[in-house]
Amino acid sequence: MYRLTVRDHVMIAHSLPDPAFGPAQALHGATFVVEATFHRAELNEKAIVLDIGVATAALGAVLADLNYRNLDEHPDLVGQLTTTEHLARVIADRLAEHLGRDLPGHGVTELDVVLREHPDAWAGYTRSLD
Numbered sequence: 001m002y003r004l005t006v007r008d009h010v011m012i013a014h015s016l017p018d019p020a021f022g023p024a025q026a027l028h029g030a031t032f033v034v035e036a037t038f039h040r041a042e043l044n045e046k047a048i049v050l051d052i053g054v055a056t057a058a059l060g061a062v063l064a065d066l067n068y069r070n071l072d073e074h075p076d077l078v079g080q081l082t083t084t085e086h087l088a089r090v091i092a093d094r095l096a097e098h099l100g101r102d103l104p105g106h107g108v109t110e111l112d113v114v115l116r117e118h119p120d121a122w123a124g125y126t127r128s129l130d
């Protein structure tokens with residue numbers, strides 16, 4: 001399996017209103033470094049998984065909707081616990097939608113999204129693509 005990873009970051013505010021999260025129940029900010037990895041079994045006719053510029057633009061487009069937002073008030077996320085894991089899934093699903101819509105025939109079969117919360121902690125989500 002081949003893979004290509006691109007990286008960006010997103011700055012958000014949110015709260016995690018569950019006692020399990022201690023002080024993070026209060027509104028606070030976070031900057032997540034976001035890595036998206038695209039997989040395919042065979043390279044395309046240009047001997048790549050996906051053009052790096054195209055992959056970077058796709059990730060940037062998905063993150064733009066979250067960047068500088070208070071996720072507690074984001075219409076798609078209201079009432080959800082926007083943990084690192086959950087955000088990884090949200091971003092992966094949106095990236096999958098974006099690829100399907102804007103890049104038909106892209107050939108990518110699997111997608112990993114990793115959010116690095118700080119240098120020593122990260123979480124992610126892996127999904128297949130149609």
Ligand SMILES: Nc1nc2c(c(=O)[nH]1)N=C([C@H](O)[C@H](O)COP(=O)(O)OP(=O)(O)OP(=O)(O)O)CN2
Pocket residue numbers: 016021022023024082083084085117123
């Ligand atoms: N598995 C996850 N655990 C935690 C998440 C998460 O998204 N996924 N998020 C948080 C908080 O949002 C915040 O990032 C850190 O909270 P904080 O309590 O300050 O830090 P720690 O949990 O690392 O340390 P404690 O000793 O529990 O305070 C927390 N966990």
